[in-house]
Amino acid sequence: MSDADTQQRFLFEHSDVRGDFIRLGASYQAVRERYSYPEAVARQLGQALVASTLLSATIKYSGSLVMQIQSNGPINMLVAQCNHKRHIRGLARWQRDVPTGDLAQIYGQGRMVITIDNERNDERYQGIVGLDGKVLADAIEGYFKQSEQLETRLWLAADEHQAVGMLLQRLPDSRSNDSDLWHRVEMLGATVTEKELLGLPAQELLHRLFHEEDVRLFEPEPISFRCSCSREKISTMLKGLGNKEAQSILKERGVIEVGCDFCNQHYTFDNVDVEEIFSTELHTPTSETRH
Ligand SMILES: [Zn+2]
Structure with missing residues (x-):
């Protein structure tokens, strides 16, 4: 799809609500190619790569953001990394067949650690959340609830070709006099299906979901696979x-x-x-x- 390997920011005009849409194509394939991942593992990894890039897009920093899952289930380790230049890399380890199911069935018991290293001031921030919920996006929403205290929703999807995600966030500065907007947008966002995420370009998707709202979509920013080893x-x-x-x-x-x-x-x-x-x-x- 034409918006593959990009991040596209959007905002609801005259409001405190913003969003990001990310689609990974070649960069997702580059990560998948490193190992012969079972499809179910690769799709979890794809979602995690999108999630780490979405998280990275919500903060102002210069450095890297690492999302790491340590657990005892079928997938027992997963790392997804993104930096402020939108270079991504990641890997996963599995120890047995991954069933279709909720997080507990896929990962067993475990935790998600999110580490943000800010090169500019040499500061490290770390947040830890449980792997609670049905899908990976639930655990990440839990992270936002705990650490950022900004209302945030996100949706992730991956198939064998691409990994996609959309994030909605309500910023703290309340410029809006439309106090109902967040509620409306959150409800509309929640109607998005996996098929729509995977099948529609950002512009079309946003139009389908939010056509009654005034949405501004920004120019796409490139995302690429790049390893920082040397x-x-x-x-x-x-x-x-x-x-x-x-x-x-x-x-x-x-x-x-x-x-x-x-x-x-x-x-x-x-x-x-x-x-x-x-x-x-x-x-x-x-x-x-x-x-
Ligand atoms: Zn490397």
């Missing part, structure tokens, strides 16, 4: 491991091989590389690292 970061990690440990791996295997779980990139370090890591002051990049 040789420099792995070097820093090896340095943290210590020379003694590094030497013992070298002695045992000849080289140190480190793979990135997010993108399957492999980094190899031989004797000379390791020597260099521990003999010099490690260059730590200050700007964004290349892949």
Whole structure:
């Protein structure tokens, strides 16, 4: 679809209600391709990627937002990450067949941890919620209820080709004299079906849902799959491991091989590389690292 891999903000004119619509296409496929995920796992991952991007879009920051699920059910680990440049990556682990059902059936008992790292002031915020509800969107609404105290609703859907989400949020500054608007918009939003989310471009969908309201849809902003791993970061990690440990791996295997779980990139370090890591002051990049 033409609005694939974009985020589109919209707002209800002269009001305190805004929204975001996100559709992932190629970026979702790029994440799916890393592992041979069962379809049910891939769709949960797709929804989580959309959700993390929607969450990221609701805050002003420079850094990364990570949504992580740790649980004991069929899917036992899931990570979805987005940064302020709308670069996304993610992965999931599963231990048995994933049934169709509610969150408890898919994830068992567990929790969702949302971590926001703000590079600008080196601050970290972390919020933890239970995996309560029927669908992933329910757990995320729980997170908003707990942390943001902004009224927020969201809807997520994924199939084998795309992952889609829509978020509605009522901002605290009450410019509106239409006090009923949030209530109306929330009710209309709740009528959205999976089929509509997956099948309609943002503009058409918003028209179908909110045609009696005055909605302004902004230009789409691109979203892409990009892993933030780099040789420099792995070097820093090896340095943290210590020379003694590094030497013992070298002695045992000849080289140190480190793979990135997010993108399957492999980094190899031989004797000379390791020597260099521990003999010099490690260059730590200050700007964004290349892949
Ligand atoms: Zn990577």
